[in-house]
Amino acid sequence: MIQQKLVQILLAPFSLLYGLGVSLRNGLYERGVLKGVEFDLPIISVGNLSVGGAGKTPHIEYLIRLLKDYIDIATLSRGYRRKTKGYLEVQPQMDAEQVGDEPLQFKRKFPDIVVSVSESRTFAIPKIVMDHESVKAVLLDDAFQHRSIRPGLNILLTEYNRPFTRDYLLPSGRLREWRSAYERADVIIVSKCPPVMAEEDRQRMAEEINPLPHQKLYFSYYEYGQPYFILNPRYRLQFNKEMDALLISAIARTDYLLQYLDTQVGDIRAMEYEDHHYFSKYDVGQLKANFDRMENEKKVILTTEKDAMRLQLHHEYIKDKQLPVFAVPVQVRFHFSEGEQFDEDVRQYLLNFKV
Numbered sequence: 001m002i003q004q005k006l007v008q009i010l011l012a013p014f015s016l017l018y019g020l021g022v023s024l025r026n027g028l029y030e031r032g033v034l035k036g037v038e039f040d041l042p043i044i045s046v047g048n049l050s051v052g053g054a055g056k057t058p059h060i061e062y063l064i065r066l067l068k069d070y071i072d073i074a075t076l077s078r079g080y081r082r083k084t085k086g087y088l089e090v091q092p093q094m095d096a097e098q099v100g101d102e103p104l105q106f107k108r109k110f111p112d113i114v115v116s117v118s119e120s121r122t123f124a125i126p127k128i129v130m131d132h133e134s135v136k137a138v139l140l141d142d143a144f145q146h147r148s149i150r151p152g153l154n155i156l157l158t159e160y161n162r163p164f165t166r167d168y169l170l171p172s173g174r175l176r177e178w179r180s181a182y183e184r185a186d187v188i189i190v191s192k193c194p195p196v197m198a199e200e201d202r203q204r205m206a207e208e209i210n211p212l213p214h215q216k217l218y219f220s221y222y223e224y225g226q227p228y229f230i231l232n233p234r235y236r237l238q239f240n241k242e243m244d245a246l247l248i249s250a251i252a253r254t255d256y257l258l259q260y261l262d263t264q265v266g267d268i269r270a271m272e273y274e275d276h277h278y279f280s281k282y283d284v285g286q287l288k289a290n291f292d293r294m295e296n297e298k299k300v301i302l303t304t305e306k307d308a309m310r311l312q313l314h315h316e317y318i319k320d321k322q323l324p325v326f327a328v329p330v331q332v333r334f335h336f337s338e339g340e341q342f343d344e345d346v347r348q349y350l351l352n353f354k355v
Contacts, residue, residue, distance in 0.1 A: 011172035019169045022177050029147050036150035037122050040355040041129065042137040044346070045151035047144025049164040049181060050174040052275050053252030054157035055191040055332070056142055057102050057306060058222065062332040063139055064110050066343055071350070072113075072134040076124050077103045077141040079117030081276045087124055089131070090115040101276065101309035102141065109305075121149050137350060144184075145176050153349045156185035158209070160193040160219075161255075165208050185215060187345065192256050193221045197335050218342050219335040224260055227300075227326035230308040231315055237300060237326045239264040244296040246270075248287055248303050248325075250277035250310070257328065261302065269294070277310075284314045288321055301325045 028034040044063065048054040060075060067073050079088070079100035090099045090107040099107075099117050107115040114132050118124035121143065128135055143149065144156060158164045164182060167173045182188065190205055202219060211217045229235035245265045247254065250273035261268050271287060273279070279287075291301055301324055303311060308327040311318070318325055334342055 008168060008172040015169040015172040018171070019178060022169075026147070026177070026181070034147070036147050038150045038152075039125055039129075039138075041135070042153070042350050042353045043125070043140060043149065043151040044137065044153045044155065044349075045140040045143045045149075046155045046157065047140075047142050048157045049144065049177055049179070050158070050162065050167060051170065051176060051252070053162070054159050055220075055222070056157060057105065058330050058332045059155070059157060059189065059191070059220070060106070060139055060141055061109065063346065064106070064113060066346060067137065067350075068110060068113055071136040072132070073137045073139060074114035074116060074128050074132065074135045075103070075106050075139045075141060076116050076118065076121060076128065077106075078119055078121075079103055080142075081278070082117065085119070087116065087118040087120075087127055090117060095313060096309040097278070097313065101306050104309045105305055108309075121146060125149070144181075152353060153187070153346070154185050155187045155189060156182060157189050157191045158182075160190050160205070163190065163205070163208065182209070183212060187216045187218065187342075190217070190219045191221075191332075193219045193335060195221050195223075197221070199336075202336065216342075216345060218338055220332050221335060222256065222260070222330045223333045224257075225329040225331065227302060227328045230303070230312060230325050230327050231319060240298075241266050242296075243298045243300060244268070244294055245300050245302050246287070246291050246294060247272075248279075248283075248301060248311070249273070249307050250279070251275055251304055251306060257304065261328075265300075266296070279307075279310055279314065281314070281317070284311070284317055288323060291323065299324075303327055305329055 046056050046059050082100040083097045088099055090103045092108050092111055096104050103115050103117050114128060114135055116124055116128055125138055140151060164175060164179055167175045169175045188211055206217055227237040243265045244267040247270045252275045254272055303325060305327045
């Protein structure tokens, strides 16, 4: 703890310089020197103030499930760490290097919706509408800081154990903007809450975040599903405490997932990499070596759905070595029986949208 505080103090001048740059840019938008583009169709943005880990992907999927049977929707991401440039419409047969792991995950799970990637969202939205006239709403992934577009519904996520209220600007902390930027949100979701949450915990977090009168505050958690084999989702896995597991992941944080797995299997070991890391041949070789060293005959390799998109780049090796790599699916749920109210907020935004 002392060492962490010392690092924050040493990095504070750099955070101040970074913050001045952020303030200058935001000031230009607030004064109208720079203007965000508005479109004549509903735009819903899901983002956060911090760097990674708040659960944007599962919340985008929640919105897809909520809306896809009623209107034609599209998702738009930048395709972080993809090895291509420009606008691309994602197809299921593409790979993570072409379009990024999260957009590929969206397309494979929901093949009937339009999924696109582009560095320029202001170019991509008209392109989506031009190519797909039936699209009636666009979900923007990780766009809270991208003020070149003014979304009609701005959803901000913040983690229960790491809320923006206790964080600092980069590089001494994880914030990409000053804490006060939360005021731009229409909806704030405290994500990754404990599966069981008391009313007093809600009140404590509400007082800490102090939402503005126009803002709605919700609390969400993850519900994990039955793991499936990443090379053939028809093969499912049933957890039991006699089974040991090796987790390989490259997401911002694994503590929430590890807490869950600790209740489902016996011994759990983890191989962790930086967020969005592309697993190398050496990495998957180490995966096999670590798996072989596990003494329990009842053992399995686990990963997240997002990591599975990148691990599938090594599908031949996984198939040849017969590695039992299973992805653990996740869905968002809301505490305090407020899921229906959140759903209604989204529906009302769409119903009340005026060109």
